[in-house]
Amino acid sequence: MEYTFRQFLEEKANVVSDQVAEIMELVSFQEVKKGESLLEAGKVCDYIFFVEKGLLRLFLFNEDGVEYTIQFAPESWFIGDRDSFYFNQSSIYNIDAIEDTRVILLAKDFANKASEISANFRNYNEFILQNHVRQLQKRISLLISASAEERYLDFVKTYPDLLLRAPQWMIASYLGITPQGLSRVRRELAKKNFKPG
Amino acid sequence: MEYTFRQFLEEKANVVSDQVAEIMELVSFQEVKKGESLLEAGKVCDYIFFVEKGLLRLFLFNEDGVEYTIQFAPESWFIGDRDSFYFNQSSIYNIDAIEDTRVILLAKDFANKASEISANFRNYNEFILQNHVRQLQKRISLLISASAEERYLDFVKTYPDLLLRAPQWMIASYLGITPQGLSRVRRELAKKNFKPG
């Protein structure tokens, strides 16, 4: 339930010890309480966030004030509005903390600097991007091809931990259905003897 | 209506002349006729394809044999199943030619080799990935928040050229609606005096 950025560099990205220290010099960290915000629509996203502990959520409001969840980010995940970050535009998204959360802040020049320090970091960073694309494509496939129930079942299988940590109405907004819709989907599944987790 | 990989390297990626020549040595090209296939589900995606001329389409079949279009790739676009390509797994996708198409083939080690040859290429390649993520996120936002009509209007605005080059049923499968559904959306828009293009 906790995964430090240092661990990430060592274990996942395979950065050697000296370089880990060097890269750690580039970053800062921040704590946010549950319900607090790391990014608000209209502002520029100055950082990509790495979640060491806690849970974040990227979402937007439509013109009617309805929220749509684009991404959840539990421990060891990156989150941020790349659109705003990369092009210095004001963001259309919000990032909120669903739990008390500790994040590492990665500024604009971080990826380049860290990539120069460690080739392994560079490779792993690119791998993460590739992986992100995979995940987004899969989600699109589901959204254009699967029913609400199928999408929920996939969510349960893919993110079983989030099921317990995120309120149901947020999960509904991630799946592209209403909270009532999700409630009904769950009732139907319960009838069919489906047990989550 | 044509954009060579060489132009891409020179004009977009800003690779200097000598290095362009070096990078061009790494690639091969292929022609596919309309209706022919560059990737079939079950096989491994050995290349990322750059479209010099023509139009490709990445799609999959569900268990009922219905097609779902994940991506179109006209001139100067990259297309491929990164999932299969990167992890050497058999692909769930197909890639077909909607028009007679000439593509550049980029093999597994291409990105690394080209990145070593040219730092500008490396940067631009990463930029493309970032951009791809942006585009996918926007599509997800639309799929979970917008009606069929809104999604179609966005498609018209974003890809006006594809409207004329891809058959309507493919566009429908990209938007996550049925061909009949799209036909009705267009009729309603026509009533409201909407003119595409």
Add this chain to the structure above:
DNA sequence: CGCGTGATTGAAACCCTTCAAGTTTAGTGG
């Protein structure tokens, strides 16, 4: 010309939403 594919249209069915109410849960202050 005739065949096949794509586009359109109508009617019925269905999935999911919306609106409105009720129930449960979680958080807060006394």
Add this chain to the structure above:
DNA sequence: CCACTAAACTTGAAGGGTTTCAATCACGCG
């Protein structure tokens, strides 16, 4: 620790957007 309140979840009924099924029309191509 209980009482109170707000938020989250559930449920029912009605409605809307889209699909499904089936038939028809339009068109390009052998």
